[in-house]
Amino acid sequence: MRVLVTGGTGFIGSHTALQLIEAGQHVEIVDSLANSKASVIDRIEEISGFRPKLHVFDLRDETRLDDLVADVQFEAVMHFAGLKAVAESVAKPLEYWDANVGGSTTLLRVLQRHHVRNLVFSSSCTVYGDPDAVPVSETTPLKPAANPYGATKATIERILEDLHGADGSWNIAILRYFNPVGAHESGLIGEDPNDVPNNLMPFICRVASEREPALRVFGSDYPTRDGTGVRDYIHVADLAAGHLSALDSIRHQGGLHVWNLGTGQGTTVLEMVAAFERATGVNVPHTLVARRPGDIAETWADPTKANRELGWSTAKTIEDMCADAWRFQVTAAG
Numbered sequence: 001m002r003v004l005v006t007g008g009t010g011f012i013g014s015h016t017a018l019q020l021i022e023a024g025q026h027v028e029i030v031d032s033l034a035n036s037k038a039s040v041i042d043r044i045e046e047i048s049g050f051r052p053k054l055h056v057f058d059l060r061d062e063t064r065l066d067d068l069v070a071d072v073q074f075e076a077v078m079h080f081a082g083l084k085a086v087a088e089s090v091a092k093p094l095e096y097w098d099a100n101v102g103g104s105t106t107l108l109r110v111l112q113r114h115h116v117r118n119l120v121f122s123s124s125c126t127v128y129g130d131p132d133a134v135p136v137s138e139t140t141p142l143k144p145a146a147n148p149y150g151a152t153k154a155t156i157e158r159i160l161e162d163l164h165g166a167d168g169s170w171n172i173a174i175l176r177y178f179n180p181v182g183a184h185e186s187g188l189i190g191e192d193p194n195d196v197p198n199n200l201m202p203f204i205c206r207v208a209s210e211r212e213p214a215l216r217v218f219g220s221d222y223p224t225r226d227g228t229g230v231r232d233y234i235h236v237a238d239l240a241a242g243h244l245s246a247l248d249s250i251r252h253q254g255g256l257h258v259w260n261l262g263t264g265q266g267t268t269v270l271e272m273v274a275a276f277e278r279a280t281g282v283n284v285p286h287t288l289v290a291r292r293p294g295d296i297a298e299t300w301a302d303p304t305k306a307n308r309e310l311g312w313s314t315a316k317t318i319e320d321m322c323a324d325a326w327r328f329q330v331t332a333a334g
Contacts, residue, residue, distance in 0.1 A: 007080030126150030147294030190328030235316030262301025
């Protein structure tokens with residue numbers, strides 16, 4: 001099967017592209033490299049023995065995207081491309097609406113024009129906003145107004161629902177996943193943003209490698225067991241496997257489906273720091289600072305629906321996530 005992976009040199013996209021290749025699919029990638037590196041392609045080839053073709057352009061470039069889809073005749077798309085930092089979205093809402101929603105509508109127009117009807121969309125637990133109760137299931141009301149990033153994801157979901165409602169030939173998986181961390185067990189690919197990281201694990205790794213003096217823990221007065229935010233951290237390899245299961249399901253079952261991908265367990269920031277220190281033996285100095293705009297106290301998944309309908313579940317522990325992320329930092333990120 002010919003699969004287009006948008007945002008495929010990014011953290012989650014690269015791991016999913018690798019698993020697709022290992023499953024025998026023909027993968028090509030579109031990425032602007034705005035927050036990732038072309039060298040990821042070399043590493044995917046080193047691991048898998050196959051070099052996916054990289055097309056470097058912004059997804060909003062409809063002419064180039066149209067030419068690519070017409071030429072390759074893809075049978076499915078994994079859509080990861082977009083901006084993804086909650087705090088940055090609060091500061092730069094126009095950039096987020098333009099890149100995330102604009103890029104998605106451009107992609108959908110091109111796919112519709114060329115009759116590509118199998119799509120897996122990378123959504124986010126941020127569409128739930130600050131939930132009234134945890135764990136969060138797929139029927140939890142959406143409250144994405146907490147930040148523009150979550151609002152863009154919820155808007156794209158609505159567009160996909162409307163698209164499927166108008167044309168039932170579309171087979172769509174909307175995957176609301178929680179907090180991806182870790183890296184490939186080889187240490188060759190992982191989370192390595194071009195700029196200062198916004199996510200917890202790459203920042204922990206930079207502090208552990210003495211590239212940053214201390215981890216800033218944003219918020220220590222949340223109503224949680226140690227005052228820091230609680231999230232459902234999921235290993236990126238488990239998350240990628242969920243994407244393959246979702247694609248297989250929609251190709252055979254059809255329809256539009258929403259699945260949460262998470263472990264079902266919440267971990268505080270300080271618990272994650274302690275787990276990293278246990279897994280690696282490396283100390284992580286940290287300081288407590290004010291909350292970030294757009295952040296919430298706690299959220300974690302109820303993954304029962306994905307477990308049941310996809311036959312998918314997570315296998316990696318918090319310590320696995322920390323050890324693999326550190327191995328990538330030492331091996332490849334530098």
